Amino acid sequence: MKFVGEHLLPGQLGHFFAILAFVASMVATVAYYNVVKGKEPLIRDSWKRLARWSFIIQSAAVIGVFTCLYFILYNHYFEYKYAWRNTSRDLPIQYLLSSLWSDQEGSFLLWSIWNSILGIFLIRTSKNWEAPVMTIFSLAQLIMASMLLGIFILGYKVGSNPFMLLREAPENQLAPIFQTADYMQHIHDGNGLNVTLQNYWMVIHPPVLFLGFASMIIPFAFAFAGLWTKDYTGWVKPVQPWGLFAIMMLGTGIMMGAAWAYESLNFGGYWAWDPVENASLVPWLTMVAGVHTLLAYKATGHSLKSTFFFFFISYVLILYSSFLTKSGVLGDTSVHSFTDMGMSAQLLISMLVFTVPAIALLIVRRKEIPSVKKEENSYSREFWLFVGSLILLIAAIQITFTTSIPVWNKLLSLTGLKSAFNMNDIAPPSDSIFHYNKIQIWIAIVLGVLTAIVQFMRYKDTPRGEITKKLLVPTIVTILLTALVAWKGTITYDKYGAGFLTAIYLMLFASIYAIVGNFFYIFSGLKGKLKNAGASVAHIGFGMVLLGVLISSAKMEVISLDRMKMLGDGIFTKESKQNPRENIMLPKDVPVEMGDYHVTYTGDSVAQGDPKTYYVVHYEKKDKQTGKALERFTLYPDAFVNKKENALSSNPASRHYLTKDIFTYVSAAPNRDEAAQADTTPYVTHEMKQGDSVFFSKGFIVLKGLNTKPESRNYIPQNGDLAVGAELEVYTQTDDHFKLQPIYFIRDSSYQYSVEDTLAPLGLNVRFSKIMPAENKIELKVKEAAGFNDYIVMKALIFPYINVLWLGIIITVIGTAMSIYQKVRRR
Amino acid sequence: MKKTNIILLVVIAVAIGVIVTMVGDFSTYETFATAREKEGKEFHVIGKLDTLKAMSYDPAKDANLFSFYVHDKTGESHKVVFYGAKPTDFEKAESIVLTGKMEGSEFHCSKILMKCPSKYKDDQVAVSNKQI
Numbered sequence: 007m008k009f010v011g012e013h014l015l016p017g018q019l020g021h022f023f024a025i026l027a028f029v030a031s032m033v034a035t036v037a038y039y040n041v042v043k044g045k046e047p048l049i050r051d052s053w054k055r056l057a058r059w060s061f062i063i064q065s066a067a068v069i070g071v072f073t074c075l076y077f078i079l080y081n082h083y084f085e086y087k088y089a090w091r092n093t094s095r096d097l098p099i100q101y102l103l104s105s106l107w108s109d110q111e112g113s114f115l116l117w118s119i120w121n122s123i124l125g126i127f128l129i130r131t132s133k134n135w136e137a138p139v140m141t142i143f144s145l146a147q148l149i150m151a152s153m154l155l156g157i158f159i160l161g162y163k164v165g166s167n168p169f170m171l172l173r174e175a176p177e178n179q180l181a182p183i184f185q186t187a188d189y190m191q192h193i194h195d196g197n198g199l200n201v202t203l204q205n206y207w208m209v210i211h212p213p214v215l216f217l218g219f220a221s222m223i224i225p226f227a228f229a230f231a232g233l234w235t236k237d238y239t240g241w242v243k244p245v246q247p248w249g250l251f252a253i254m255m256l257g258t259g260i261m262m263g264a265a266w267a268y269e270s271l272n273f274g275g276y277w278a279w280d281p282v283e284n285a286s287l288v289p290w291l292t293m294v295a296g297v298h299t300l301l302a303y304k305a306t307g308h309s310l311k312s313t314f315f316f317f318f319i320s321y322v323l324i325l326y327s328s329f330l331t332k333s334g335v336l337g338d339t340s341v342h343s344f345t346d347m348g349m350s351a352q353l354l355i356s357m358l359v360f361t362v363p364a365i366a367l368l369i370v371r372r373k374e375i376p377s378v379k380k381e382e383n384s385y386s387r388e389f390w391l392f393v394g395s396l397i398l399l400i401a402a403i404q405i406t407f408t409t410s411i412p413v414w415n416k417l418l419s420l421t422g423l424k425s426a427f428n429m430n431d432i433a434p435p436s437d438s439i440f441h442y443n444k445i446q447i448w449i450a451i452v453l454g455v456l457t458a459i460v461q462f463m464r465y466k467d468t469p470r471g472e473i474t475k476k477l478l479v480p481t482i483v484t485i486l487l488t489a490l491v492a493w494k495g496t497i498t499y500d501k502y503g504a505g506f507l508t509a510i511y512l513m514l515f516a517s518i519y520a521i522v523g524n525f526f527y528i529f530s531g532l533k534g535k536l537k538n539a540g541a542s543v544a545h546i547g548f549g550m551v552l553l554g555v556l557i558s559s560a561k562m563e564v565i566s567l568d569r570m571k572m573l574g575d576g577i578f579t580k581e582s583k584q585n586p587r588e589n590i591m592l593p594k595d596v597p598v599e600m601g602d603y604h605v606t607y608t609g610d611s612v613a614q615g616d617p618k619t620y621y622v623v624h625y626e627k628k629d630k631q632t633g634k635a636l637e638r639f640t641l642y643p644d645a646f647v648n649k650k651e652n653a654l655s656s657n658p659a660s661r662h663y664l665t666k667d668i669f670t671y672v673s674a675a676p677n678r679d680e681a682a683q684a685d686t687t688p689y690v691t692h693e694m695k696q697g698d699s700v701f702f703s704k705g706f707i708v709l710k711g712l713n714t715k716p717e718s719r720n721y722i723p724q725n726g727d728l729a730v731g732a733e734l735e736v737y738t739q740t741d742d743h744f745k746l747q748p749i750y751f752i753r754d755s756s757y758q759y760s761v762e763d764t765l766a767p768l769g770l771n772v773r774f775s776k777i778m779p780a781e782n783k784i785e786l787k788v789k790e791a792a793g794f795n796d797y798i799v800m801k802a803l804i805f806p807y808i809n810v811l812w813l814g815i816i817i818t819v820i821g822t823a824m825s826i827y828q829k830v831r832r833r
Numbered sequence: 834m835k836k837t838n839i840i841l842l843v844v845i846a847v848a849i850g851v852i853v854t855m856v857g858d859f860s861t862y863e864t865f866a867t868a869r870e871k872e873g874k875e876f877h878v879i880g881k882l883d884t885l886k887a888m889s890y891d892p893a894k895d896a897n898l899f900s901f902y903v904h905d906k907t908g909e910s911h912k913v914v915f916y917g918a919k920p921t922d923f924e925k926a927e928s929i930v931l932t933g934k935m936e937g938s939e940f941h942c943s944k945i946l947m948k949c950p951s952k953y954k955d956d957q958v959a960v961s962n963k964q965i
Contacts, residue, residue: 339946381836392837396844404851411859433877435858436932436943445851568897589896589918655921673918674892799892799918 009173011190012085013078017169020074021156023067024167027118028151030064033057034144041137042235054137058129061140064147065122071154072106072115075168079106084193087172088112094198096617104208105199107216110332110347111154111168116212118150120220128224135244138231139224142360146223149356153349166347201646201655207266215263215286218256219324222289224248225296226321226364229314233367238375242304242313247829249297249317254822256290261815268808270657275562275805277555279442281340284409285327291402293320295395302388305465307378309392311368314375316395318364323406325357335412339434385470387463394456401449408434408441440502443559447509454516454552457545458484458523461531480526484519491518499560513556520549540828544821547814554811565601565668566590566802589673592623594796603627607798610675618644618657621672621798625661641670643800666806674799689773689787702770702790705738707746712784716749721761728752732774732784736765748774748786860932864905868935878931878940880905882924890919903929903940913940920945 037057044050075088079102084090092105092112106112125143132139156167172193173184183189225245232241263283268276277283296316299309330336333353334346382389415431418424424431435441462468462476491514500507524545532538568587592598592607599605606624613620620642627637641659658671692700699708709732715723716731723729729751736744749761762773769790776785863876880903882888888901899919904910913931926947933942 384836389836393840396840400844400848400851403848404855407852408855408859430861430863433860433862435855436860436875436877437858441855441858445855568895587897587916589892591892591896674890674896676892797892799896801918 007185007187009190010188012171013081013083016074016077016083017086017171020071020078020169021167023070023074024151024154024156024169027064027067027071028148028155030060030067031144031147031151034060034064035141035148038137038141038144042141050137057137057140057144061122061125061129061144061147064144064151065126068115068118068122068147068151071168072119075112075115076102076106078169082196084196085171085173085190087170087175088168090172090193090196092197092199094196095194097199098204100206100209101199101204104203104205104212107212108199108203108208109168110349111166113212113216114150114153115168116216117220118147118154120213120217121147121150121223124220124224132244135228135231135241138235139227142223142227142230145359149359153352153356162351163348164352166349202270205266205270205657207262207269211259211262211266214255215259218252218259218290219286219328221248221252221255222293222321222324225252225293225317226360229317230364230367233314233364233371233375236371236374238310242300242310245317246297246300246304247826249293249300250822250826250829252320253290253293253297254819254826256286256293257822258815258819260286260290265812268805269660275559276808276811279439281336281409282327282331284405285323285330288402288405288409289320289323289327291398291405292316292323295398295402296320298391299395302391302465306382306386306388307376308382308388309395310377311372311375312392312395314368316399318361318368322357322361322364323402325360329353329357330409330413335416337412339412383467385463385468385473387460387465387468390456390460390463394453394460397449397452397456401446404445404449405442408438444502444506444509447506447513450552450556451509451512451516454513454520454549457548458516458519461524461527461542461545476526476530477523480519480523483526484515484522487518487522488515495557495561497557497560510556510560513552517549517552517556520552521546524549538828540821540823540825542821543824544818547816547818547821550810550814550817552814554807554809554814557807558805558811561806563601563804563806564588564801565603565804566800567600589799589801591797591799597626600802601804605802607800609796610798617646619647619675620644621675621800623659623670623798623800625668641668643670643672645672645675647675664809666804667808669803669805671801671803672798673801676797687789689771689789691775692786692788693778693781693783694786695783700786700788702788704790705736705742707772707786707788708735708737709733709784709786710735713747716747716751718747718749718761718763721749721751724753726754728755730774730777730784732772732786734763734772736770746770746772748772750774750777750784864907865909865911865935865940866905866907868940872935875932875934875943878903878905878933878942879928880931881928882926883910886910888919888923892918903931911938911940913942915942915945920947923947 034057037053037060040053041050041057044053078086079089079093082089082093082095088109088111092109093102097105107116121143125140125147128139128143129136153165154168155165156170157164172178173189178184183192225248228241228245228248232238260283263286264276267278267283293316296313299313299316302309303313329350331340332347333350335350337346382392411432411434415424418429418432423429458480459473459477462473464472488511492511497510497514498507499510524542528534528536528539528542532542566588568590590598590600592605594607594609597604597606604626606626608622608624610619610621612618621644623641623643625637625639625641626635628634629636639661641661643656643659645654645656647654654672654675656672658669660670661668694700694709696709696711699706701707711733713731713733714729716729717723718731721729729749731747731749734746734748736746738744744765746763746765748763751759751761753759760773760775762771764771771789773787774784775787778785860875860877863871863878865878868874868876868878883902883904886902888899890899896918897916899915899917901913901915901923902910903913913933923945928947930946931940931942932944932946933940935941
């Protein structure tokens with residue numbers, strides 16, 4: 007069959023590029039491998055030329071795939087499943103990119119582009135490390151390209167082709183609509199992008215995150231190259247800035263996701279310990295550990311083996327996170343993972359391809375890796391760097407262990423242990439946030455203290471007394487500051503008992519200690535030389551992140567508590583404990599007290615061309631004694647309203663202050679249409695002459711006259727119609743003045759119709775139901791809709807001192823960037 | 834014994850300790866029947882929305898009370914009470930993971946996780962006969 011209206015060229019071109027990328031990266035892998043293994047310089051050179059060109063060709067091909075896919079989305083070619091699934095005609099153009107990477111193929115593509123760019127950069131800069139490092143890179147690209155192939159090899163589907171046509175999709179092949187040649191006539195629009203992804207963070211967060219993912223391969227590749235070529239130490243120097251770069255990009259990417267979660271508030275804050283979030287945090291933790299053991303090695307020769315281990319495990323964990331989010335295994339435990347695309351095995355293989363050789367080689371050659379015989383001194387910096395890295399490893403293990411619950415279930419049932427022991431599937435902890443917090447808080451305490459102290463130690467050995475002397479002032483300052491914050495801040499987070507509250511105070515101390523300690527170190531250790539202070543600045547930022555996390559979580563407050571209902575239930579019943587009552591109903595125009603504010607909902611509004619409904623919510627803060635208004639502002643939380651199902655997809659509106667953010671979020675609103683239909687108030691019949699008037703609750707209606715040539719929105723005259731309109735004027739108590747014209751007409755000289763006219767603001771419906779020529783009267787039927795109670799249900803939260811967290815992140819990034827600059831310059 | 838080894842041992846011990854305490858936190862997936870046997874403890878129940886019985890959410894009465902009926906895996910249907918607003922797209926969920934406990938014949942849940950036909954997307958072909 008020849009289908010009409012399809013645009014096949016961009017898809018074919020795109021698929022060609024995808025295959026080209028696959029083949030070229032295969033050639034690059036083999037060629038680079040031969041460069042490493044080759045003996046003859048001449049042959050090696052020719053392999054190298056081939057390898058470089060193939061890598062450049064695969065990079066160009068990847069860009070080609072991206073361009074074709076973007077072209078298809080941009081032009082709304084809905085014959086392609088990708089365009090149909092992820093976009094729609096009304097999608098604002100700036101979100102086309104977010105829909106491009108909202109699906110699995112697009113995210114692989116993004117990753118692949120970054121790999122290409124980093125690869126080309128490394129070809130230019132890594133000199134004699136190029137061949138082994140680029141072998142790893144090309145292999146990674148080969149695997150990436152295979153994810154986009156979408157071809158069947160021996161009956162097994164390899165990859166998923168983003169250029170698949172809608173009619174070729176397995177679920178659609180039998181659908182009758184695709185048996186007709188002109189099926190495109192019926193497909194006018196796509197599915198659209200999920201509204202929570204229509205956010206500017208979703209344009210910027212994925213590229214940064216995937217740059218982080220992609221850059222994690224560089225330390226892995228260098229470490230592997232070192233083991234492979236038996237040059238166990240030469241790789242350390244070039245890798246150092248890249249390790250920092252990977253931390254910086256991955257950290258920024260993760261926290262941009264957190265900022266998105268925070269702003270869209272669909273996940274209740276910036277961090278919810280969701281498996282998808284955890285999976286990308288864990289490699290960051292291990293990479294941070296690796297960067298620190300690398301420092302220890304460079305200064306003293308200790309910890310080289312652990313550096314290998316951390317660099318390997320970090321990339322393996324990146325691949326594991328990609329497996330978790332893309333294989334669908336998290337379906338029951340995460341709110342934002344993808345569903346299975348039948349590629350689990352492929353994802354698993356891609357993970358093992360890197361894991362097995364790296365770990366095997368590390369075990370086999372562990373004896374050859376140089377190490378220092380003498381033990382680390384307990385008063386040395388390298389010793390505590392190592393300890394800190396192990397603490398980070400414990401954090402990583404704990405998070406991974408719980409996040410992997412669905413994987414444990416799979417493993418238990420695969421190995422038959424589950425049936426052998428008659429076990430049930432394990433489920434995540436029912437209070438998962440506290441589950442993580444109660445362990446991670448201790449880790450954060452130890453890390454905070456280490457961050458404050460370790461910089462003051464010297465490598466090899468520190469003279470006794472020196473640490474105490476140097477730490478004395480920062481410690482006293484920290485204790486004073488902690489006491490001040492504890493006194494002024496009144497942290498009384500007793501939801502989980504006194505033990506946890508103690509931990510909170512300890513963490514308060516630890517995070518302030520990290521900030522103060524490093525601040526002092528810039529002066530006492532570095533003599534105020536900011537040039538070398540990258541690490542200290544980054545550590546100050548890290549301390550602020552800990553502090554911001556602590557305070558904003560411990561003092562996060564829901565102000566929209568439904569206190570009336572709380573009293574109604576009785577405060578001390580079992581139920582009142584279960585029900586946090588965090589939503590409150592705001593009837594229209596009735597001020598409700600909420601925390602320090604009086605909050606009033608005054609109605610909603612929609613704008614032409616904007617699919618969202620905006621709810622107008624006024625906040626007013628009054629002085630308790632005088633009743634004078636101290637502060638007034640209006641927030642406009644909005645929502646996509648799906649009329650058919652009355653489903654709301656809300657976005658919060660927030661008021662930002664330096665010290666806190668106030669969020670307002672609509673969780674429910676009534677369905678107008680349904681309310682109108684459900685209204686069963688009867689019509690009241692009135693017989694009227696010209697000039698007569700009828701009263702209703704809000705005013706009166708006057709019959710001005712009859713119009714024999716009526717027209718209205720709802721009535722279009724046809725030939726042979728006999729139509730009369732009643733010209734009515736409506737006067738209200740508030741001196742408003744409206745016109746109404748219900749119409750009565752006879753069509754085909756036998757059927758009578760009545761076209762109702764309504765006055766929405768007054769809830770007035772008027773029907774012209776009969777003409778009585780003999781009496782010169784007409785009959786009107788008038789209905790006043792039962793007073794429609796407009797309201798919204800909303801939730802309002804205050805996040806205090808969240809800016810400490812955001813500022814901390816920015817400072818950490820700046821500090822890391824300073825270090826990178828310093829390391830690159832010194833080379 | 835080298836200090837590093839001692840530390841490694843300590844770390845391993847801590848890690849094992851942490852994992853053991855963690856396992857205590859883990860919950861299990863249950864049905865209504867097994868959850869009733871252990872009334873008062875929190876569990877996860879996977880089920881489907883019982884569309885034959887009405888769900889109710891009336892913010893005018895109580896903005897934090899949403900109740901509906903769910904079939905669990907064995908087909909047993911029970912009333913579920915959720916203290917909060919009705920989640921968006923609730924009707925669309927293909928299956929629901931509830932976290933909570935049995936209280937008499939009602940299941941009181943504190944968390945609802947909805948599995949939609951395709952996460953982030955709706956995967957049925959939408960066809961209209963209207964011409965633009």
